Amino acid sequence: MNTLYQELAERIRGELNDLERISERALSSWAQAQRVIEEQDVYLDSVALNLHGFYSVLERLFELIARHIDSSLPEGNTWHRDLLNRMAYDVADIRPAVIGHHSAECLDELRRFRHLVRNVYTTNLKPEKMAGLMQALPELWPKLKSELRAFADFLEQLSQTE
Numbered sequence: 001m002n003t004l005y006q007e008l009a010e011r012i013r014g015e016l017n018d019l020e021r022i023s024e025r026a027l028s029s030w031a032q033a034q035r036v037i038e039e040q041d042v043y044l045d046s047v048a049l050n051l052h053g054f055y056s057v058l059e060r061l062f063e064l065i066a067r068h069i070d071s072s073l074p075e076g077n078t079w080h081r082d083l084l085n086r087m088a089y090d091v092a093d094i095r096p097a098v099i100g101h102h103s104a105e106c107l108d109e110l111r112r113f114r115h116l117v118r119n120v121y122t123t124n125l126k127p128e129k130m131a132g133l134m135q136a137l138p139e140l141w142p143k144l145k146s147e148l149r150a151f152a153d154f155l156e157q158l159s160q161t162e
Helices: 003-035 038-071 078-089 101-119 127-161
Strands: none
Touching: 003 038, 003 078, 003 101, 003 127, 038 101, 038 127, 101 127
């Protein structure tokens, strides 16, 4: 049994719980921002923070997969984007794609938004820029959850054969 694969599968499954909570909090804050206009900024800050956290959790998982399964992390100025793109492809004789191409495209928007949150004051965040992300999240999250569970299952099966 390969304990590394088993541990990584368990880590992915554990992070799914956090991702679920983060997704729910972002959607709840978004709904509140639409209803309570006079306090919209507070709710939008919460949405931004939760979207930032959502992508950050995923990127940490992708880093672990790249480091421990693929045996290499992308380098250079575009490593965040390259890491995300790599997760949408099979690595010959090593692993299947972690996520689908459509999920990667949606997550790329989230990656760019996270960069914006990290580098711009929250007072400059515009609700109309966040609207597309929030509209996509209810469809994206269940798809991602399914893809990540399938990858965790793959790792678990691999741990039994190694």
